[in-house]
Amino acid sequence: MNRNDSKKTSANRKGLVDPKQIQDFKVYRKTTLLEFLFFKMPNVPKKTVKSLLSHHQVAVGGVPVSQFDFPLVEEDVVTISKKPIAKHERHDLPIIYEDEDIIAIDKPTRLLSVASDRERGHTAYRMVSDYLLSKDKKGRAYIVHRLDEDTSGVLIFAKSEAVKDALQKSWTDIVSYRGYYAIVEGEMEQKEATLQNYLAESSVHLVYVSKNKNYGKKAITNYKLIQYKDPYSLLDINIETGRKNQIRVQLGNIGHHVIGDDKYGEPSDPLKRLGLHAYRLTFVNPLNKKQYDLVSPMPKEFKKLMFGEKKLTKEQKADREKQERKLTRDTRTATKIKKAQSSFKNYRRRNSGR
Numbered sequence: 001m002n003r004n005d006s007k008k009t010s011a012n013r014k015g016l017v018d019p020k021q022i023q024d025f026k027v028y029r030k031t032t033l034l035e036f037l038f039f040k041m042p043n044v045p046k047k048t049v050k051s052l053l054s055h056h057q058v059a060v061g062g063v064p065v066s067q068f069d070f071p072l073v074e075e076d077v078v079t080i081s082k083k084p085i086a087k088h089e090r091h092d093l094p095i096i097y098e099d100e101d102i103i104a105i106d107k108p109t110r111l112l113s114v115a116s117d118r119e120r121g122h123t124a125y126r127m128v129s130d131y132l133l134s135k136d137k138k139g140r141a142y143i144v145h146r147l148d149e150d151t152s153g154v155l156i157f158a159k160s161e162a163v164k165d166a167l168q169k170s171w172t173d174i175v176s177y178r179g180y181y182a183i184v185e186g187e188m189e190q191k192e193a194t195l196q197n198y199l200a201e202s203s204v205h206l207v208y209v210s211k212n213k214n215y216g217k218k219a220i221t222n223y224k225l226i227q228y229k230d231p232y233s234l235l236d237i238n239i240e241t242g243r244k245n246q247i248r249v250q251l252g253n254i255g256h257h258v259i260g261d262d263k264y265g266e267p268s269d270p271l272k273r274l275g276l277h278a279y280r281l282t283f284v285n286p287l288n289k290k291q292y293d294l295v296s297p298m299p300k301e302f303k304k305l306m307f308g309e310k311k312l313t314k315e316q317k318a319d320r321e322k323q324e325r326k327l328t329r330d331t332r333t334a335t336k337i338k339k340a341q342s343s344f345k346n347y348r349r350r351n352s353g354r
Helices: 005-011 033-040 046-054 124-135 161-169 246-253 300-307 314-351
Strands: 022-026 058-060 077-081 095-098 102-107 152-158 175-185 192-201 207-210 217-229 232-239 276-284 291-295
Touching (some): 033 046, 033 058, 033 077, 095 291, 102 124, 102 291, 124 152, 152 291, 175 246, 175 300, 192 246, 207 246, 217 246, 217 300
Parallel strands (some): 152 276
Antiparallel strands (some): 022 077, 058 077, 102 152, 175 232, 217 232, 276 291
16 A cells, blocks of 8 residues: 555545445447447336436446437446536646547646546546537547556547547557656666566556566666766656556666655655656557657656756846846736727717717
8 A cells, every 4th residue: 555545535535436326337339328328227217317317427437428329439337326426627637739639638646547446536537528528518538548647747548439449459559659757766877778577467466577478578668867866866768668567667676666656665755746757658640640749848846856946147037037027017018008998998988979
């Protein structure tokens, strides 16, 4: 159990699911929502089933849906609740990029990519789906890949099943770069290296390095040292394989645990979060050959820890003060102009009948 588990539970209590209040159904073929509900509830009057939708008691992937012909695909989970499920409008979604095929967000730390057994509301999938539903009643997100709950950075969703299938089917071939920033304990023995291990998973879902190549899956992680500031190292990482917890396990295996990661060790936690950020994802859409290079900036807390507060020279301070004064002056001028324009309009209205 992680040190932060109790904090997460407390912080996300509103999104937690009471198993006694819901019933889940897994989807095994393409269909529409109302058709699926009729199939799963054959003894319930159709009028009653429809009322579940109108009263917002049905969710897909944790997202409340009322559209009867909402498209369902294999692996979707439909939830029926005894109580209405709250709807949300998303005005603060951290969108990096959006087009007709995908939407990419800068996922915050401590946010699940998709719903779990206990957490439905507080997920990246829910946030993106709420946003897309607000634009189109049939709009929905399709899961392409995931980031660990405590890892921040670039996360993409497809806007159609066709795009999702195309990306997932050839993910290994179409992705040319997966970049991460990691802050680890200690000074690296090598400033640049490639880690190759076979990773296996225990019965309690913990990943570990295995010497048995027939049992584990090969994982390749490349890293370069960006900055060492005692007692931490900031690394630029590119992974060639996408195994579960790959970066955390492989770095921990050489004695350099990612800070804040007490799942695979007991490192210090100066940021009160996992020191891992997915900063770049480069890939090609196999359907139209469109190339994407999606980037998320290094978190401010990473910069502060590893580089400290930036000290300005006297000249830089004077220039910044000059810019701030100019901005204030411009703002005041704009306000005066607006007031003058408003006064002139009022004057014309008052005297238009004379």
